[in-house]
Amino acid sequence: MHANRFFMIVGNIARQIPFIKAGVAVLLAIxxxxxxxxxxxxxxxGAGAHFAWIVFDAIKEDLExxxxxxxxxxxxNSMLGVGCNAGIKAAKQNAPGHETFGFVCCPLSDKEVRxxxxxxxxxxxxxxxxxxRDDNPVNDLSEEQVRGIFRGDITNWQEVGGxxxxxxxxxxxxxxxxxxxxxxxxxxxxxxxxxxxNVKSAAAMVQRINDFGSAIGHxxxxxxxxxxxxVKALTINGIAPTAENLANGSYPFYRQLSAVTNKTPTKxxxxxxxxxxxxxxxxxxxxxYNLLPSNPLKSDDVAQSR
Amino acid sequence: xxxTYRFRLSAYTIALVLFLMLTLGYTYxxxxxxxxxxxxxxxxxTAQILNSNLELEENELLHYAEIVRDDLxxxxxxxxxAKVGTDNEALVALLDRQFGxxxxxxxxxxxxxxxxxxxxxxxxxAEYLSQHDPKADVFYFQGKxxxxxxxxxxxxxxxxxxxxxxxxxxxxxxxxxxxxxTSGGYLFIEENGIIQLSTLTxxxxxxxxxxxxxxxxxxxxxxRIRPLILAGPQKHAPRIWYGxxxxxxxxxxxxxxxxxxxxTVAGALAILWVGLAIIRNFNxxxxxxxxxxxxxxxxxxPRMNKSVPRNEIDMLSxxxxxxxxxxxxxxxxxxxxxxxxxxxxITDALTRLYNRRYLQxxxxxxxxxxxxxSLHLTGILLDIDHFKQINDQFGHLGxxxxxxxxxxxxxxxxxxxxxxxxxxxEEFLILxxxxxxxxxxxxxxxxxxxxxNHPARLGETIIPMTTSAGVSHAEYSLAAQxxxxxxxxxxxxxxxxxxxxxxxKVIADxxxxxxxxxxxxxxx
Numbered sequence: 001m002h003a004n005r006f007f008m009i010v011g012n013i014a015r016q017i018p019f020i021k022a023g024v025a026v027l028l029a030i031x032x033x034x035x036x037x038x039x040x041x042x043x044x045x046g047a048g049a050h051f052a053w054i055v056f057d058a059i060k061e062d063l064e065x066x067x068x069x070x071x072x073x074x075x076x077n078s079m080l081g082v083g084c085n086a087g088i089k090a091a092k093q094n095a096p097g098h099e100t101f102g103f104v105c106c107p108l109s110d111k112e113v114r115x116x117x118x119x120x121x122x123x124x125x126x127x128x129x130x131x132x133r134d135d136n137p138v139n140d141l142s143e144e145q146v147r148g149i150f151r152g153d154i155t156n157w158q159e160v161g162g163x164x165x166x167x168x169x170x171x172x173x174x175x176x177x178x179x180x181x182x183x184x185x186x187x188x189x190x191x192x193x194x195x196x197x198n199v200k201s202a203a204a205m206v207q208r209i210n211d212f213g214s215a216i217g218h219x220x221x222x223x224x225x226x227x228x229x230x231v232k233a234l235t236i237n238g239i240a241p242t243a244e245n246l247a248n249g250s251y252p253f254y255r256q257l258s259a260v261t262n263k264t265p266t267k268x269x270x271x272x273x274x275x276x277x278x279x280x281x282x283x284x285x286x287x288x289y290n291l292l293p294s295n296p297l298k299s300d301d302v303a304q305s306r
Numbered sequence: 307x308x309x310t311y312r313f314r315l316s317a318y319t320i321a322l323v324l325f326l327m328l329t330l331g332y333t334y335x336x337x338x339x340x341x342x343x344x345x346x347x348x349x350x351x352t353a354q355i356l357n358s359n360l361e362l363e364e365n366e367l368l369h370y371a372e373i374v375r376d377d378l379x380x381x382x383x384x385x386x387x388a389k390v391g392t393d394n395e396a397l398v399a400l401l402d403r404q405f406g407x408x409x410x411x412x413x414x415x416x417x418x419x420x421x422x423x424x425x426x427x428x429x430x431x432a433e434y435l436s437q438h439d440p441k442a443d444v445f446y447f448q449g450k451x452x453x454x455x456x457x458x459x460x461x462x463x464x465x466x467x468x469x470x471x472x473x474x475x476x477x478x479x480x481x482x483x484x485x486x487x488t489s490g491g492y493l494f495i496e497e498n499g500i501i502q503l504s505t506l507t508x509x510x511x512x513x514x515x516x517x518x519x520x521x522x523x524x525x526x527x528x529x530r531i532r533p534l535i536l537a538g539p540q541k542h543a544p545r546i547w548y549g550x551x552x553x554x555x556x557x558x559x560x561x562x563x564x565x566x567x568x569x570t571v572a573g574a575l576a577i578l579w580v581g582l583a584i585i586r587n588f589n590x591x592x593x594x595x596x597x598x599x600x601x602x603x604x605x606x607x608p609r610m611n612k613s614v615p616r617n618e619i620d621m622l623s624x625x626x627x628x629x630x631x632x633x634x635x636x637x638x639x640x641x642x643x644x645x646x647x648x649x650x651x652i653t654d655a656l657t658r659l660y661n662r663r664y665l666q667x668x669x670x671x672x673x674x675x676x677x678x679x680s681l682h683l684t685g686i687l688l689d690i691d692h693f694k695q696i697n698d699q700f701g702h703l704g705x706x707x708x709x710x711x712x713x714x715x716x717x718x719x720x721x722x723x724x725x726x727x728x729x730x731x732e733e734f735l736i737l738x739x740x741x742x743x744x745x746x747x748x749x750x751x752x753x754x755x756x757x758x759n760h761p762a763r764l765g766e767t768i769i770p771m772t773t774s775a776g777v778s779h780a781e782y783s784l785a786a787q788x789x790x791x792x793x794x795x796x797x798x799x800x801x802x803x804x805x806x807x808x809x810x811k812v813i814a815d816x817x818x819x820x821x822x823x824x825x826x827x828x829x830x
Contacts, residue, residue, distance in 0.1 A: 155390075166391040195390050197382045211396035212386065 043070035044268055048087020048103030050202060051126065051222040051257055055285050056103075062281035067268045084108075084175055091118055091260040099266050101273065105220065106181045107256045121259040121273045122294035124286050126220045127241035128181065128253035129233035131209045138162040140235045143252050149216055150185050152193030157214060169196035170208040170217035181255035182218060206231060220255060222289045243292040257291070312589045319581025323574045330573065334566040338559055345555050346530070349520075352489045353532035353548045359488065360546075363475065364444040364537050367457035370408050371443075371473045374459070377404065380471075381463040388417040388468050398424055411454065411476040415461075417469040425472075431456070435472055445538025446477075452503065453477040453495050453544050477546075479503060489548065492529065497544035516547070528552040591619040595626055607634045656706060657713035660727045665735065670786035672725060676739045683780035684746025686736040687797035688716070688753065691772040691809040693732035704764045708732075708771055711762035719753050735797070743779055743814075750775040750812045758810060772810035776800025779815075 044067070046052060053073050056063070060071050074082075074090075087102030094100045108120055130146055132138060138160055141149070148154040149167055158164045173182055173189045186192055199205050202219045209215045209231045221241060225231065233241055236252060245251035259273045276282045278298040286293050374380055383397040401413060401424055414425030420436035422429075430449040435458070447454050454474040461468045475481070482493045486505045495503040496514040501524075504510050509524045516522045522529050531549035594610075601608045610627035613620055652664035660668070676683035690696070690712055697705040709732065716726050716734060725737040736753075738746050754773055761770040778796035780789050796815040804811040 165393070168386045168390055168392050168396075195385070197386065211383070211399060212392060213395060214392050215396075 042097060042099065043072045044272060045072045045074065045090070045098075045100045046103065046259075046272075047074040047090040047100070048082070048260075049084050049105035049257070050082055051105060051220065051289075052087070052103035053082075054222050054224060055257075055282070055289065055291070056276070058285045058288075059276065059279075059281040062279070063272050063275055066275045066279070067271045069268050069272075071272065084178070087260055088112075088116060088118065091262055092116060094262045094265060094269065096266070099269050101265065101269050102260045104258050104260055105255055106175045106178045107258070108260070109178055112178070117263050119261050119263055119265065121261065121277060123257045123259055123276055123282070124291040124293045125243075125246050125254045126222055126257050126289070126291050127243075127246055127251055128184070128218050128255060129221055129223075129241050130236065130253065131206070131217050131219060131231045131233055133209055133213050133215060134230045134232045135213055136162060136232075138234065139232075140238055142237050146234075146236060146253075147185060150192055152195065155193075155195075163214075165214035168208075168212040168215040169193050170199060170205055170212075170215050171196050172199050172202065172205050172217070172219070174200075184253050184255075185218065218253070222257075222291065242290045243286065246290075246292040254292075256294070258294075311592065312585055315581060315585045315588065319577060319585075322577045322581070326573045326577060327570055330566055330570040334563055337562065337566075341559055341562065342555070345550065349491075349530055349532055349548070349550055352491065353534060356485060356489055356493075356548055357535050359485065360534055360536070364455060364457070367410065367455055367473055367475055368443050368459070370405075370410060371457040371459040371471055374401070374405050374408075374413075374471050374473070375461050379404070381461060381468065384415065384417075384423060384461055384468045385463045385466070387423050388419075388421070389466065394423050408473065410473040411451065412472075412474045414472045414474075415469060416472075418467055421469075423469065431472065431474065435470065443537070446536050446544060447474070448497060448502075448544050451476045451478075453497075477503075479505075491548055491550040494531075494547040494549065495544055496547060502544060514547070521552075522547075522549065530555075587617075588619060591623050595623055598626060598630070602630070602633075607637060654728045657709055657728050659713050659716070659734070660725060662727065662729045665725075665727045665729060665790070666787075668725065669737070669790045672737055672739070673780060673782070673786050673789055676780065677782050679739070681739045681741060682743050682745070683793075684736075684738045684740055684743065684749075685778050685780065685793040685797045686738065686746055686750045686753070687776045687778075687794065687801045688734040688736070688750075688773050689775075689801055689805070690732040691774055691805075696769060696771075700764055700767065700769055704762070704767070704769055707764045708762040708769055711760065712757065712771060712773070715756050715760055716753065719756055720749070724749075735794070746779070747777050747812065747814050750777050754810065754812055774801055774804040774809045775812045776802065776804055777812060777814040 046056060056071075056073050060073065064071050074086075084104040084106060087104045088108075090100045090102035103123075104120075105126070108118065112118070113120060130141065136157070138157060141160055145154060145160050149160070150169060150171070152169075154160060155167050156164060157167055169192075171182070171192055173192065175181065176189060197208055197215075199208060199217075202223055205217045205219050206223065206225065206229055209217050210229060221233075235241075237250075239245050239250045241251050241253070246254050259276065261269055261273070265273075277293075277295045280297065283293060283297060285291075379400055380397070383400050386392045387394050387397045397415065401415070405413070412425060412428050412431060414428050414432050414435060415423040416432055416435050417423055422432040422436070425432055428449075431447060431454070434447060434449070443459070444455065444457050447456050454476050456472050456474045458470055458472050460470045477495065482495070482503060482505050486493050492506045493504065494501050494506070494509065494514060499514055501509050501512050501514045506524065512524055514522060514524070516531055520531055522531050529549040529551055531547045534546040534548060536546065598608060598610055607630055610623070610630055612624045612627045615621045615624055652660055652667070654661045673683060690708060693705065693708070696708055700707075709728075712732075712734070713726075713728065716736065720726055720736060720738070723739060727735040727737075729735050736749070738749055740746055740749075754775055757771050757773045761768045763769065776797040777800055778793050780793050782789070784792055800813040800815040804813040807813065
């Protein structure tokens with residue numbers, strides 16, 4: 001009985017094949033047309049340096065309200081990758097129906113901006129934390145001591161008032177061709193101590209600091225430390241890594257966080273970025289992570305007029 | 307005797323039994339050698355398998371050591387510990403966190419300068435490693451935990467030789483037992499001639515002194531042994547031996563020999579039983595056939611019962627029985643024919659009375675009988691009166707009817723003990739044995755009367771008959787033929803008297819003198 005029904009259905013489908021073919025052709029045509037058409041249903045997609053999926057994720061809801069568009073942020077677990085290069089790639093891929101933008105954690109060189117036809121949207125300055133394990137008795141170092149340690153002039157904590165333990169230096173010398181960030185500690189990778197641990201990610205950096213009681217390393221302040229992490233940030237010359245101290249120039253180590261787009265970002269992409277640059281929600285998160293916004297807070301009218 | 311099937315079958319059965327016993331005997335002797343040889347081969351091949359297993363285990367352990375060695379963080383942390391001089395806390399924690407899952411007994415990391423970076427509690431191994439160059443990826447070490455398999459991998463970081471990592475498997479009783487379960491037999495770990503560990507627990511601590519031919523005696527029991535090849539330097543190193551008990555091997559042989567014996571006896575009995583059954587089933591009907599054949603050859607035709615045909619012999623016996631039955635029937639037919647022939651030879655075809663030839667033959671016997679019983683033998687010679695005229699008047703058919711009627715009346719009238727003969731055309735003779743001489747004459751008179759009163763018939767025609775009779779008595783003093791001639795002569799004389807005196811009369815020969823007046827040719 002079921003077999004007869006099955007063969008009847010198959011027979012009906014076979015008779016309808018010409019109509020099915022026509023239907024498939026129409027659908028294909030629509031599918032080919034769609035990428036070129038703009039629709040408010042399409043999400044805006046952002047990717048890049050890790051701060052994006054920490055900071056922007058926190059303000060995503062406000063941004064979506066502002067633009068009326070869904071926003072997808074590719075971050076830590078994305079196959080698209082993270083980091084500044086992924087941000088630049090996302091900015092270049094922006095196209096109608098495929099609206100994308102990126103994030104970079106350091107200032108781009110003029111050459112890079114020119115060659116990639118990019119537009120940089122400064123967001124905030126982020127203090128670079130000098131990290132040690134929480135059981136290290138040292139809480140403060142001078143700017144020169146930091147440089148001495150990273151250079152290898154100082155190899156024992158005893159030399160800076162700590163315990164008699166060899167210093168384990170952990171570095172993450174990323175974005176080597178771009179100015180700023182770790183280059184504010186030492187301007188060239190060659191100047192760093194040879195006997196050090198080089199890591200590829202902020203997570204690895206934090207892990208190494210956790211593992212070695214005598215380690216010292218660096219990372220940006222927009223990092224979600226886990227409760228189990230046994231790390232602390234040192235003050236430099238007694239100055240804490242805060243937005244205020246960045247603003248008054250007393251904290252020496254920082255990096256510039258920016259959004260990047262291609263030369264023709266869509267209205268909604270611009271709206272998202274400007275909301276981050278000038279809107280109140282970003283300020284709130286920036287305060288949480290000690291970020292110093294690069295742009296002044298504008299009123300809603302001003303922000304909308306821009 | 308030698309050529310009989312019974313003898314042959316018996317001989318074949320005995321030959322089969324002997325063949326079976328010889329075959330199984332040879333099998334036993336040969337298989338003993340094969341078993342011993344196979345035991346040697348098995349010992350060698352099992353040792354090879356164990357060597358392969360051991361090599362796999364060595365490679366696996368070495369692979370683990372290489373996995374640890376190739377981990378970048380291990381290298382970095384070793385670098386920090388060995389070259390920067392930080393404490394080993396981070397390295398120990400990393401090793402535990404990243405490779406704590408590895409199924410190894412101990413893990414030791416030492417720096418190039420001999421400093422123990424990880425595994426300070428394993429001082430015996432660490433000191434050995436720091437003081438000796440193993441010169442091999444895998445080697446064996448007798449430490450405080452017993453014999454251990456050690457995989458050794460040197461570590462370099464950014465072109466700098468940092469030290470080495472060593473991982474171990476302890477070869478303890480559990481390990482030996484696991485190895486034994488895959489191989490059977492026994493395993494011994496021996497060092498400097500002393501058994502350190504063994505699956506044969508009684509032998510631990512005993513002296514292990516192998517001979518050149520691969521044997522060792524432990525607790526007065528011999529074992530066949532093969533060494534397992536261990537990686538690394540062999541000098542002064544412990545050795546692992548695989549062995550099997552010769553006693554257990556011989557017990558297997560004993561079981562095998564018992565099995566062969568049981569099979570031999572059972573096989574011989576089976577063949578004997580089959581042989582006897584064949585002899586019984588084949589020989590008995592054959593003997594019966596032969597017995598019957600002998601009887602047939604001696605002229606007998608014995609009765610033979612048929613049986614339900616179950617085989618060729620039964621069919622042959624039944625066919626033989628049918629053949630005997632057919633022969634008996636033929637014999638009866640022949641006897642009947644012979645009897646009829648015999649009767650036709652001594653009787654007259656028309657009257658069915660004895661003929662003259664039979665008279666010659668039987669007379670001596672009748673004479674003897676009468677003489678023996680002291681009785682009188684009387685001869686009554688009868689002649690149908692005017693028989694020629696009857697023939698002329700009624701034809702030969704009428705004459706024949708007279709002869710037939712006459713004969714029937716004679717037979718009906720005479721006693722069973724009397725003999726009636728037709729000795730001529732219309733002449734008949736009766737020999738009658740009586741108590742006295744008057745008996746015969748009375749019989750003759752009675753016959754004459756009956757003949758006269760019982761004429762013959764030819765259709766509706768009545769042919770009257772009368773007869774004349776001459777009676778005489780046998781003379782016992784004469785020989786048989788002479789007595790017959792004498793009897794006939796005197797009876798004929800008396801008949802002649804009756805004829806010439808008017809016929810239809812009976813005349814007894816009472817006077818021998820009258821014989822002279824009787825014409826000689828009248829008798830014939």
